[in-house]
Amino acid sequence: MREVSVIGVGETQFGELWDKSFRELGIEAGLRAIQDAEIAAENVDAIYVGNMSAGKFIDQEHVAALVADYAGLADQHLPTIRVEGGGACGAIAIQQAAMAIASGVHDIVVVGGAEKMTDVGDVEAARILSSTTDQEWESVFGATFAGLFAMMARRHMFEYGTTREQLAAVAVKNHKHGALNPVAQFQKEITVEMVLGAPRVAEPLGVFDCAPLSDGAAALVLCSRDKARKFTDTPIDLIGTGQASDFLAVHDRRELTTMDATVIAGKRAFHAARKTPNDVKVAEVHDNFTISEIMAIEDLRFVPKGKGGFATEDGETALNARVSVNTSGGLKARGYPVGATGVAQAVEIVRQLRGEAGKRQVTDAGLGLTHTLGGTGGTAVVHLFARGD
Amino acid sequence: MAIPRFWREIPSRYNLVGSKCGNCGTLDFPPRLVCPRCGRRSMGKMERRKLAGRGTVVSYTIIHDAPKDFDMMKPYVLAIVEMEEGLRMTSQVIDVELGDIKIGMPVEVAFRKLGEEGEAGVIHYGYKFRPAR
Numbered sequence: 001m002r003e004v005s006v007i008g009v010g011e012t013q014f015g016e017l018w019d020k021s022f023r024e025l026g027i028e029a030g031l032r033a034i035q036d037a038e039i040a041a042e043n044v045d046a047i048y049v050g051n052m053s054a055g056k057f058i059d060q061e062h063v064a065a066l067v068a069d070y071a072g073l074a075d076q077h078l079p080t081i082r083v084e085g086g087g088a089c090g091a092i093a094i095q096q097a098a099m100a101i102a103s104g105v106h107d108i109v110v111v112g113g114a115e116k117m118t119d120v121g122d123v124e125a126a127r128i129l130s131s132t133t134d135q136e137w138e139s140v141f142g143a144t145f146a147g148l149f150a151m152m153a154r155r156h157m158f159e160y161g162t163t164r165e166q167l168a169a170v171a172v173k174n175h176k177h178g179a180l181n182p183v184a185q186f187q188k189e190i191t192v193e194m195v196l197g198a199p200r201v202a203e204p205l206g207v208f209d210c211a212p213l214s215d216g217a218a219a220l221v222l223c224s225r226d227k228a229r230k231f232t233d234t235p236i237d238l239i240g241t242g243q244a245s246d247f248l249a250v251h252d253r254r255e256l257t258t259m260d261a262t263v264i265a266g267k268r269a270f271h272a273a274r275k276t277p278n279d280v281k282v283a284e285v286h287d288n289f290t291i292s293e294i295m296a297i298e299d300l301r302f303v304p305k306g307k308g309g310f311a312t313e314d315g316e317t318a319l320n321a322r323v324s325v326n327t328s329g330g331l332k333a334r335g336y337p338v339g340a341t342g343v344a345q346a347v348e349i350v351r352q353l354r355g356e357a358g359k360r361q362v363t364d365a366g367l368g369l370t371h372t373l374g375g376t377g378g379t380a381v382v383h384l385f386a387r388g389d
Numbered sequence: 390m391a392i393p394r395f396w397r398e399i400p401s402r403y404n405l406v407g408s409k410c411g412n413c414g415t416l417d418f419p420p421r422l423v424c425p426r427c428g429r430r431s432m433g434k435m436e437r438r439k440l441a442g443r444g445t446v447v448s449y450t451i452i453h454d455a456p457k458d459f460d461m462m463k464p465y466v467l468a469i470v471e472m473e474e475g476l477r478m479t480s481q482v483i484d485v486e487l488g489d490i491k492i493g494m495p496v497e498v499a500f501r502k503l504g505e506e507g508e509a510g511v512i513h514y515g516y517k518f519r520p521a522r
Binding site: 126130137142144150151152158200201203204205247250 | 398419425447448449450451452453454455456457459462465467468469476477478479480481492503504513515517
């Protein structure tokens with residue numbers, strides 16, 4: 001198996017981008033990544049696109065070929081593959097592209113992730129997001145996406161004494177980080193009081209516990225490691241990946257307060273990379289809700305089970321603390337264009353490892369992690385990246 | 390959504406029909422064709438079994454931001470309930486004051502309208518929970 005490196009990254013602004021179409025976003029991110037990698041179109045062997053639901057958000061399927069077309073690559077007749085796995089589609093696309101390179105089939109692959117969510121109204125967007133839950137045995141009974149995570153939060157508070165203020169601390173931290181990221185949807189700090197006083201969505205979660213609806217795209221150029229040095233002096237190596245699935249419905253899982261998919265995906269990635277959670281300096285984890293980040297940092301073994309809220313409140317996961325979590329602002333502040341998520345997380349980690357993260361740079365960032373969820377935890381993907389030097 | 394989508398789930402949604410694994414004896418709801426614990430050893434041994442309809446609240450939320458079809462009900466209580474048979478289910482808890490819902494509360498199944506297909510569409514029914522009597 002050949003090793004895989006990242007030689008280029010690109011992303012768009014995240015937010016309510018009414019003047020940009022789905023294809024424009026995808027192309028913008030992709031072309032920036034190609035430019036960053038200093039490769040030409042002829043160098044690209046294939047395109048993988050992570051996208052959750054263009055069919056529902058913009059009535060457009062067949063989006064991988066579409067993006068390749070409008071990127072000016074129609075004449076190259078490249079193989080294009082669209083990947084779906086709820087919120088994890090971008091992260092799965094990275095893994096699939098890496099496997100294509102590792103197998104020797106391709107040398108250079110562009111991985112994109114994109115979602116255009118604001119062409120539909122809020123209620124419709126929430127319904128589309130809920131389609132990753134079990135429609136027959138959760139949604140039909142009135143379960144919402146936020147409601148299912150709210151029940152995890154309530155149980156976490158019951159079992160471990162996690163407080164409402166600790167949940168809020170996640171949003172406060174990620175907005176603080178987002179304020180340092182020029183592409184973030186929200187570049188404004190918030191307070192615990194603002195989080196606690198926000199309108200309720202599904203108790204105990206309020207508006208500020210939820211990631212926003214966003215438009216945006218991100219892209220990576222992956223290359224076989226033996227050829228990466230031809231294109232860049234600072235290749236970032238993908239040293240381990242893990243993907244895992246679980247029962248789709250929350251009520252069928254072993255526990256409400258642990259995501260086994262995250263635990264297993266993490267173990268697989270760390271095993272492949274021969275690293276431990278203690279080695280990780282910077283991580284982008286899936287904070288679609290505040291409780292999700294608390295469970296993620298526990299399930300990835302950054303902190304003991306039940307201590308996620310306490311660790312966040314104590315600042316252990318802030319910028320340049322023990323482990324810097326969601327330096328981009330996370331899904332909460334950078335934005336949550338679903339299909340782009342896994343790729344956008346990887347872009348942030350690559351920037352951190354290259355030392356190009358500006359005001360939010362983590363000092364001595366040598367090993368970085370991304371963690372992405374599909375649905376309410378029916379899928380989880382973990383990637384580990386390291387400096388190539 | 391097409392009517393058969395609701396019609397084919399009637400046995401489980403009206404009568405709480407789940408499945409019992411003939412290999413390990415564990416119950417699942419809705420019925421499964423393969424036992425998640427026994428895999429191949431359970432094939433051909435999955436029997437239909439009706440649940441008693443009693444359980445306790447494992448976790449709950451009060452939904453304020455509701456889907457269009459549930460807008461008239463909000464705020465409403467949604468819970469994950471562990472049934473006497475050991476499996477868990479998700480539905481609304483009715484006939485309870487919002488402030489009274491608690492983890493550990495004993496509940497029982499009640500037959501209720503779940504929703505309807507558009508304004509003149511078919512009404513579909515199923516289970517909700519209420520405090521045990």
